[in-house]
Amino acid sequence: MAVSVDEAVSPGPVRDRRPPRRRSGGRGRVVIEVAVLAVLAAVMLFPVLWMIETSIKENRDVYAIPAKFFDFTVTLDHFKDVFVDSGGGPTTLSGSFLNSVIVAGVSTVLATVLGVPAAWAYSRFSVKAKKDQLFFILSTRFMPPVVVVIPIFLMYRQVGLFDTKLGLILIYTAFNVPFTIWMMKGFVDEVPAEYEDAAMLDGYTRLQAFWKFTLPLLLPGIAATAVFALIFSWNEFVFAIFLTSSDAVRTAPPAIAGLIGGTTVDWGLVAAASIVFALPVLVFSYLVRKHLVAGVTLGAVRR
Amino acid sequence: MAGIEVTTLHKRYPDGTVAVEHVDLSIGDGELFVMLGPSGCGKTTTLRAIAGLERQTSGDIRIGDTLVNDLPPAERDIAMVFQFYALYPHLRTRDNLAFPLRAEGLPKAEVEERVAEAARLMRLGPLLDRRPHRLSGGEQQRVALARALVRRPRAFLMDEPLTNLDAELRADMRTEIKHLQGELGTTMVYVTHDQVEAMSLGHRIAILNKGRVEQIGTPLEVYDRPASLFCAAFIGSPPMNLIEVELADGKLRSKSGLALTPPPNLPLDRSLIAGVRPEALEVTEPGADGSVPGRVVSAEWLGDEIIYVVDHGDQRDVRVRMPLNVRFAADAPVGLRHTGGPPPVYDANTEELVA
Ligand SMILES: Nc1ncnc2c1ncn2[C@@H]1O[C@H](COP(=O)(O)OP(=O)(O)OP(=O)(O)O)[C@@H](O)[C@H]1O
Ligand SMILES: [Mg+2]
Numbered sequence: 239m240a241v242s243v244d245e246a247v248s249p250g251p252v253r254d255r256r257p258p259r260r261r262s263g264g265r266g267r268v269v270i271e272v273a274v275l276a277v278l279a280a281v282m283l284f285p286v287l288w289m290i291e292t293s294i295k296e297n298r299d300v301y302a303i304p305a306k307f308f309d310f311t312v313t314l315d316h317f318k319d320v321f322v323d324s325g326g327g328p329t330t331l332s333g334s335f336l337n338s339v340i341v342a343g344v345s346t347v348l349a350t351v352l353g354v355p356a357a358w359a360y361s362r363f364s365v366k367a368k369k370d371q372l373f374f375i376l377s378t379r380f381m382p383p384v385v386v387v388i389p390i391f392l393m394y395r396q397v398g399l400f401d402t403k404l405g406l407i408l409i410y411t412a413f414n415v416p417f418t419i420w421m422m423k424g425f426v427d428e429v430p431a432e433y434e435d436a437a438m439l440d441g442y443t444r445l446q447a448f449w450k451f452t453l454p455l456l457l458p459g460i461a462a463t464a465v466f467a468l469i470f471s472w473n474e475f476v477f478a479i480f481l482t483s484s485d486a487v488r489t490a491p492p493a494i495a496g497l498i499g500g501t502t503v504d505w506g507l508v509a510a511a512s513i514v515f516a517l518p519v520l521v522f523s524y525l526v527r528k529h530l531v532a533g534v535t536l537g538a539v540r541r
Numbered sequence: 542m543a544g545i546e547v548t549t550l551h552k553r554y555p556d557g558t559v560a561v562e563h564v565d566l567s568i569g570d571g572e573l574f575v576m577l578g579p580s581g582c583g584k585t586t587t588l589r590a591i592a593g594l595e596r597q598t599s600g601d602i603r604i605g606d607t608l609v610n611d612l613p614p615a616e617r618d619i620a621m622v623f624q625f626y627a628l629y630p631h632l633r634t635r636d637n638l639a640f641p642l643r644a645e646g647l648p649k650a651e652v653e654e655r656v657a658e659a660a661r662l663m664r665l666g667p668l669l670d671r672r673p674h675r676l677s678g679g680e681q682q683r684v685a686l687a688r689a690l691v692r693r694p695r696a697f698l699m700d701e702p703l704t705n706l707d708a709e710l711r712a713d714m715r716t717e718i719k720h721l722q723g724e725l726g727t728t729m730v731y732v733t734h735d736q737v738e739a740m741s742l743g744h745r746i747a748i749l750n751k752g753r754v755e756q757i758g759t760p761l762e763v764y765d766r767p768a769s770l771f772c773a774a775f776i777g778s779p780p781m782n783l784i785e786v787e788l789a790d791g792k793l794r795s796k797s798g799l800a801l802t803p804p805p806n807l808p809l810d811r812s813l814i815a816g817v818r819p820e821a822l823e824v825t826e827p828g829a830d831g832s833v834p835g836r837v838v839s840a841e842w843l844g845d846e847i848i849y850v851v852d853h854g855d856q857r858d859v860r861v862r863m864p865l866n867v868r869f870a871a872d873a874p875v876g877l878r879h880t881g882g883p884p885p886v887y888d889a890n891t892e893e894l895v896a
Contacts, residue, residue: 255747339685364554364556366555388548399797405722430625430627432623432625432627433627433629435589435614435621435623435627435628436590436621436623436629438593438594438614438615439592439593439594439614439615439617439620439621439641440615440641440644440646440692441618441641441644442615443613443615449763451629455631497594537768
């Protein structure tokens with residue numbers, strides 16, 4: 239039937255399908271479940287909470303022993319310090335955030351622009367040794383970045399890409415294209431080829447048919463894929479620290495890590511910078527949460 | 542409007558599957574031509590080659606006087622209705638219909654006029670502002686047909702357009718399609734694996750098997766004289782009884798002694814198989830005039846008739862169609878005789894019709 243991809247892959251109501259009889263199996267059990275989950279949540283969330291607290295504490299409260307949980311004065315100075323230095327100008331850290339935005343943004347756009355048409359082609363056309371090609375593409379993701387970083391470092395130094403944003407953008411794009419192709423191929427497979435056939439008979443060329451009919455149906459999938467790519471590029475640490483050396487190029491992850499390790503560590507600044515760093519990812523994930531679930535469960539959901 | 546000429550069509554997919562071995566079709570201008578065959582025989586592939594959605598490996602396709610081998614689908618001026626209707630999900634019915642016209646760049650007023658006309662023909666008035674997912678299967682089907690006909694193409698191609706409908710709706714739509722085609726006079730190639738659909742719709746039917754044309758003929762010809770054993774076993778429900786026969790004393794006789802009137806010009810030098818329709822046989826009281834003894838193996842009541850399966854001492858049991866007023870119990874001893882005219886006779890080796 240004619241359903242949009244959005245509907246086709248939406249996980250549907252995620253309600254508990256157990257019959258009510260079993261669910262109400264004893265109040266005691268519910269209490270235990272809630273207690274266990276609460277403890278787990280506390281353990282998992284404590285570092286995050288502590289990070290938030292540290293970011294709004296004054297320095298002497300940060301180091302206070304015994305630790306202060308509630309009775310401290312709230313300050314936003316650390317957040318100010320992230321962006322504005324003592325002289326009133328922008329900090330190097332704020333420069334790093336800007337670098338991260340540029341590198342992650344551009345590499346995601348590139349990966350999407352390259353990967354989506356490729357996924358479409360792999361889904362629609364009979365390509366020689368298609369399976370082998372797809373496997374090869376996937377295999378480039380088998381190795382963790384740290385394995386290839388040394389050779390890439392050497393190559394980059396030769397061709398002048400070392401310590402450039404372009405270098406980081408290229409390597410992130412290279413890492414995200416295979417992922418985009420694989421993920422988007424699943425989404426394209428879900429869109430019946432007949433739409434394009436019909437459009438071609440209606441007078442459009444194949445590319446127009448793709449552009450006008452398939453692409454709009456793919457948008458949710460593209461959004462989900464792009465967010466995954468964005469998160470990868472945003473969080474990436476190993477390449478970022480090996481392939482950059484100057485503050486002008488350095489992205490946020492190595493820059494934040496660089497705050498730790500001097501003779502004194504300004505933990506308040508580290509915490510505030512980490513929160514600023516984590517926020518975009520949280521916001522994006524929240525915006526596309528429905529499609530993220532769809533993307534993750536792709537293949538498990540059938541029409 | 543135009544006829545369609547397909548010559549020595551051959552299609553081999555890149556993975557090596559030969560979907561169409563050799564197909565020749567000559568479809569007349571204004572004809573409703575049905576391609577019938579079992580699953581996987583290459584019907585869809587042939588249709589898609591005609592539409593230009595699939596490039597044939599070899600062979601020529603002409604629409605009207607134009608050789609269209611190298612024309613993209615958009616330039617062939619044909620409309621296709623898919624089994625899965627392929628209505629654009631993000632467009633309302635109205636826009637689904639208007640889309641092909643806008644692609645042609647027709648002026649707005651004409652687009653509206655044509656959409657209105659197609660909507661009237663297919664009775665879509667109240668559905669014009671809905672999107673496909675709010676239409677029932679039958680309604681989607683009507684929209685798909687309307688979308689095919691707004692463009693007034695030179696030919697319609699239909700790939701099992703009724704498969705997803707329930708039986709009753711399917712019969713209605715069948716009538717509607719036939720009526721519409723007659724009204725518009727547009728050439729239509731209709732693909733189905735449902736012989737009832739083929740029989741009731743087609744001016745002519747092509748029976749395909751394993752990528753080859755087994756027979757082309759009117760529904761009557763195809764029913765009365767199947768061109769091969771494959772067709773004989775495919776058409777009719779139940780299909781023909783295929784009975785091994787020999788010519789003796791001016792009659793065709795089966796091993797059990799069942800006598801059939803032989804057709805003229807029968808070649809004598811080969812083993813023969815006669816194709817006998819279930820309605821050309823009769824179950825009688827045992828010992829009736831001209832009958833061979835047999836036994837009822839089973840009886841199927843189909844409402845207005847009964848199909849008897851009769852063992853008459855031959856390798857294969859035969860099926861006999863009888864009216865309801867004649868009843869025999871299972872296992873009852875009966876007589877079996879042939880009542881029809883000369884049956885088609887096939888060569889057992891080549892499986893072709895010989896007389
Ligand atoms: N894209 C393709 N690649 C490879 N083989 C294919 C492709 N499409 C169809 N085939 C094969 O070609 C043969 C004919 O397919 P086709 O779709 O034309 O059959 P059909 O007669 O339409 O069958 P059905 O009644 O099931 O729709 C089948 O064996 C099928 O598996
Ligand atoms: Mg088919």
